[in-house]
Amino acid sequence: MASESVCTADWHSLALESVMEAIIDYRGKSPRKTTSGIPLITAKIVKGGRILPPDEFIAPEDYDEWMRRGMPKSGDVVITTEAPLGEVAQLDGSKVALAQRLIALRGKTGTLDNTFLKFMLQSKGVQDELKSRSTGTTVSGIRQSELRLIQLPIPSIGEQRLIANILGSLDDKIELNRKMNETLEAMARALFKSWFVDFDPVRAKVEGRNIGLPEAIAALFPDSFEESDLGDKPQGWANGTFDDVAENSRITMRVEKIPADTPYIGLDHMPRRSIALSEWGKSDGLASGKAAFNAKNILFGKLRPYFHKVGIAPVDGVCSTDIVVIVPKEPDWYGFVLQHASSDVFVAYTNSGSTGTKMPRTSWAEMARYPLVLPPLQLVQEFNRIVAPTYDQIIALIHESRTLSALRDALLPKLISGEIRLKGISTAVAE
DSSP: OOOOEESSSSEEEEEGGEEEEEEEEEETTOOEESSSSEEEEOOEEETTEEEEOOOOEEHHHHHHGGGGOOOOTOOOEEEBBBSSSEEEEEEEEEOOEEEEEEEEEETTTTTTHHHHHHHHSSSSHHHHHHHHHHHHHOOOOOOOHHHHTOOEEEEOOHHHHHHHHHHHHHHHHHHHHHHHHHHHHHHHHHHHHHHHHHHHHHHHHHTTTTSSSSSHHHTTTTTTTETTTTTEEEEEOOOEEEEGEEEEOEEESSOBBBTTEEEEOGGGGGGTSSSSOOOEEEESSBEEEEEEOOOOOOOEOGGGGOOEEEOOOOEEEEEEEEEEEEEEEEEEGGHHHHHHHTHHHHHHHHHHHBBSSSOOOHHHHHHHOOEEEOOOOOOHHHHHHHHHHHHHHHHHHHHHHHHHHHHHHHHHHHHHHSSGGGGGGGHHHOO
């Protein structure tokens, strides 16, 4: 066990292994993966302090055999040991399996609060030590024997819990905003599907049922269907293509220089199956090969390995040429265009027409050919009037969460190091 050294009057530097109740390491093993079952937590879905939705699973009947090295518990902290190194998140008690390149840590009861440990591991000092103890040139990784020796500055358990509560409350609000955005997106998607995919109001009229909409909106839907090349469609609605309502914004910057702090969005910043784009970086100042976009433009990742990365630009900026910038031809078609572009059907259609072997990609020409049924303009205007505030709120919550993240990241090193004591937290937050 590493020797103890005093940091401050009541903070001590202790080796990680000396304050652990459990260290669960599944490296060196590879489970039999399935398409459903018990979620498998892999290194690639531990990102930004949380666990992203899993896309790999193990069969329930394999669970006990696979998890013989130790069962994770609610509150355990997982840390990635390579590819990437040092990403951290906390388990919430859901039944999960742990994959390779992950270690689960559980602090000793009464000695180390697990939520405090999560933030401690994200602090610059610990991250720097992780890197200094890592090995590898192309891919950095850390052995368990080295991880055990990482030095953690530890205050009293009471102060740990107070610090964890302060930082955790910011994380909780950020997570609440994320879930709210999921709900807002689902509501807009459900209304779009009901009106323009399943044609529920038209079917209700055909069957003589109450349409369940205000009279002025209900009057915009016909009471019969007609045959078309796309199948039955509402009477009077037109057959068309995506090109009738949207276009590719072709403002591609070649050699111009732009301010180095210009927001930059690449495929790595875009989440799958979510229109809420909450991450972006900064341009290197050179605009060559980048496409310009404006806030609320629709960004569509066109590389097939990254398909279903579609969302609303929350800021003005530039993006990689692997992203297509889509804008409606008329503002009233915005919601209609966004919902089509982010739908599973549209993504599957563009996927099937992608070209290339190593990195298949679609093109605007392929997107433009996508067939769709065009409702009357007045109905599209009503839809956009209803959903437009939803998209505005999604963007507002993204910016709020980034502000909260900046506050958390500013407080974290000062609280973790003891530079700011809890009695000075109000002043620190104000600053």
